[in-house]
Amino acid sequence: MSVLGKIIFYSMIALIITFLAIIILFLSFAFSSLSAVLSSNTAPIANLGQDTLLSCYLLTQTVTKVSVTWEKKGLSGVVYKYNNGAASLQDQSSQFKGRTQLFSEALATGNASLLLRNVKQSDEGEYTCSISSTKSGGTVNIHLRTAAFTAPTFTLSNSVLTAHASRWFPKPNVTWLNLDEEVLRGNTTFSASPNKIYSVTSTLPVNITDTYICRIENNLVSSVSTATVTGSAVSEDSYFTFSAASSLLVSVHLSITTTGVLCIYNLT
Structure with missing residues (x-):
């Protein structure tokens, strides 16, 4: 065998051994990860x-x-x-x-x-x-x-829609929007317990047949509620999302019709 042929032969052997070593290392890592x-x-x-x-x-x-x-x-x-x-x-x-x-x-x-x-x-x-x-x-x-986070409940009186959420921490911001996601002018008040858990009450003048979005959020949790006003009744649907730092994003949905005492909770 010529010198060039020997060089090519041993180079191929070295490549094959390197390739097999990589495969063994990969398989070893894959199987070890199964028990992690x-x-x-x-x-x-x-x-x-x-x-x-x-x-x-x-x-x-x-x-x-x-x-x-x-x-x-x-x-x-x-x-x-x-x-x-x-x-x-x-x-x-x-x-x-x-x-x-x-x-x-x-x-x-x-x-x-x-x-x-x-x-x-x-x-x-x-x-x-x-x-x-x-x-x-x-x-x-x-x-x-x-x-601390709770979805708001809604009441309607004299064409004013009121959202009330009993427990929030850290202190949240409240934003009202219409279905076109235009920001509406609402009025929000907070009251804090001794351990700094906030009760949130926010009001918005509304039409008696329309749908509104109330967003309550801090740096950890966001509650998005859709409230549909029909005459003297309000139907609502709410869900939570958590900050992107959470590796498992979970949403909690609930629907409430406030014509009587009817509450339907759905967890997904």
Whole structure:
């Protein structure tokens, strides 16, 4: 074999080996990622005073001898710990006593999501979920943000439409629009509770047969409500959107007809 032929031959061998190494590395990464600890939402926004679920799970079908630790940055003591088939809460922070729960049935499939009850402003911060099992393990960080938000209810009196929302934090802005998205002149007042939760009341002079949009929003949450005035009745449809920092965008829809006491709630 000529010198040139040997150079070409060994160059091809080197290329093949490099290519195989890249494939092996890619497959190794792909299969290892199947057992990584993940979250469906690493930046959730929880409604103050309500329960929220912090997502954390392994991408496996079944797990055995699983242990889970939830911790919060800057906090002394754990948020929740599960080991040897049971909760292990001797070192749990007093901030979370009686307010946290895992689901044993879900743990068998690698789901270690944490239920946090009665969310408080002090719960805001960075959490770490750590899972280990006989098959795999790892950690994921979740940044919980807190807010207060409610959809407004509408009343009509003397051709004035009033929107009232009982709980907002941080303090929101209110904008009225028509269906052409032209800004209308409304009047908004706020009242704050001792813990700075705001009650919002906003009024707008209206025609008795028309549709209006009321948008209540702060830097975390936006509530968009469509109110249709028909005679003395108001029908409404509202939904929430959350700031783009949330990795899982969720909308909550509800429809209310205020001719009587009829409320229909739809969660999507």
